[in-house]
Amino acid sequence: MARHAQSKQVRVHQSRALRRALGLTLLSTIVPGAGLLWTRLRAFGIVLVATCLGLLGYLGMRVYRHGLVGSALSLGLSTQALRIVLVAVIAGAAVWILAILLTAISARPRPASRDDRLATTLMAIICSLAVAAPSAWGARTVALQRDVVTTIFGHDAPGSSGTGAVPQVGEDDPWVNIRRVNVLLVGSDAGTDRVGVRPDSMMVASINTRTGDTVLIGVPRNLENAPIPATNPLHTVFPDGYNCGDQCLINGVWTLAHDRPDLFPGDPNPGLTTTRDVVGAVVGLPINHTVVIDLSGFSALVNAMGGVTINVKERVCIGCKALSDGTIVGTTGYIEPGVQHLDGYHALWYARSRAESDDFSRMRRQRCVVGALLDQVSPATMLRRYPALAEVLKDHVAIDISQQQLPAWVPLIERVQQDGTLRSLPLTNKVIDVIDPDYDKIRALVANAISDNPTPVSTSSSTPSTPSDSGSTSPGSSSSSTSNDELTTLAAAC
Incomplete structure (x- = not known):
């Protein structure tokens, strides 16, 4: 026992x-x-x-x-x-x-x-x-x-210096001596089925470094007579601007410069350099940096982020193309009005489709998509989906900010996200004439938009005009009824 x-x-x-x-x-x-x-x-x-x-x-x-x-x-x-x-x-x-x-x-x-x-x-x-x-x-x-x-972010990225906006890395406020930084956002149509590059969309994000307030300026891809500044080598060929009618649109200067490498010795990307210079001359702002994303990359980016929620204001066709006689072919479906959560494929078509509307309607939609992506991105989503997102960034995005400058962008990004407001300036046919543009007026509109106390944009004095490139508008298209072509917050416009 x-x-x-x-x-x-x-x-x-x-x-x-x-x-x-x-x-x-x-x-x-x-x-x-x-x-x-x-x-x-x-x-x-x-x-x-x-x-x-x-x-x-x-x-x-x-x-x-x-x-x-x-x-x-x-x-x-x-x-x-x-x-x-x-x-x-x-x-x-x-x-x-x-x-x-x-x-x-x-x-x-x-x-x-x-x-x-x-x-x-x-x-x-x-x-x-x-x-x-x-x-x-x-x-x-x-x-x-x-x-x-x-x-x-390369060590010596082209375009990352000599633009008058070099922050003082290491200082408490690296941007104390720089009031404004302007970034050109380019949506490129480069692809295996295309020859050369023709920017599908061009926007300038002008950031007030003190307040974080940002203005998105949409530049029409079908602007004619685009000025080429004297500092760009292509000015010797087109001293009076890119002025050969509706065959010479602003989105063609990339290919134009790319085909003349003899004018740009030592420049690895004369097309981007010239596009940056020309857009800067159009809006009257020095373009300090550029971000380029190709179209397939945009679709993959949206998918990697888990999709994007858009308040669709007009019916948009998918797979559609307008023929020269106005006939619409290839339509496989529609993105219907209302709040929609779009995957990459549908978000790309929402941002690009113009067969049943026009370039200006597409410009509005593109700004709304960019604003929605900026607004809806969250650290938790980014972390959870980061491997896929990183692959997209490496393969499809090019940014000309050098690694040495990156620490200075941390407080500026925080200022933009936390304190700043996001406004939209649409340079559409309700505001300007794309066939015979008044560039002094465009620069005045931009100067007003980025001022501390901007006044509303008047759309009554402009004569809408659309060259043949801009696409057709079918009967019953809702683009005109749903457009908001005034300087306003992006939230109100979208």
Whole structure:
């Protein structure tokens, strides 16, 4: 009887010791090394816990000083910081897993039965996998982000210097001496089925660096007589502007410059350079930077972001094309009016379709799509879908901001998202004449739009005109009834 009681007491003790070992192993999984504080490796556990608490304190201080978004941007746009984080993630995961294994071994019951060894070993393996899996994902994401920054933002990117908007990196406010920065957004129709590049859409985002207020200026792709500034080599060929009728539209200057590399020695992308210079001359603003995305990339970008919600204000045909006699062919469906959540394919058609409307209706829709993407992007969505998003950015987006300038853009992006307003200036046929443009008037409209107290745009004095390139408007098209061609917030326009 006494022997039986003693045996039972031993089993109870062994069971408690096993539960203690499993609990300490789990504790080291939750807090690196915490389980070691109750083992003979207590000193090692103290070092790990102190290191972990110190790191959390440092991160907390950075988030407190710079905010969560600012801290994430500062980290994500620095290749040096990303390299350090990558090494830290890999090394930290290895030490963490080592702490789990040491906890399981040192906390194991003494003496340990075969079942005890099996239980603690399985627990250590499961806990190690729980650390290894997210650590591997984190390391892959950090490496991918570093690859994205290196690929998209070159060290000496063309167009990133000499434009009068070089921020003072490292200062409390890098933009203190720069009142405004202007970024040209180009939607390129480059593709395997196309020869050369003809920008499908052109917008200038003019950002007030003090307030974050931003004006999106839509430039019609069918503007004629586009001025070519004297500083651009193509000016020697077209000193009076690109003025050969409706065959010489502003979206053709890219190919025009690309076909004359002899005029642009040492310039790797004369088409983009000339498009930037010409658009700057049209709107009367220096274009400081450019962002180019091809059309297939736009569709993939929207898909990678999980789609985009649009308040569709007019029926838009899908797959459609207008023939020279006005006949509409190829229609495979429609995007109906109302609030719609569009995938990449449908968002692209919503932004590009013009067979049953016109270029100006399409310009309005493009600004609304850009505004919706900016408004709906969230850190949680970006993180969850980042691998797919990163591949799209690497393959389809080109930005001429150098890596050295990226830290200066962190506070400006925050200012735009948190404090600024987003306004839209539509240079449509309700406002200007695209066949015989009054460029002084266009520049005056832009100057008014970016001023601190802009006045409403008048649309009554303009004569609408549309060259043959701009597409047809079918009877019953709702583009005119749904247009908003006044300077207004993007939310009100869309």
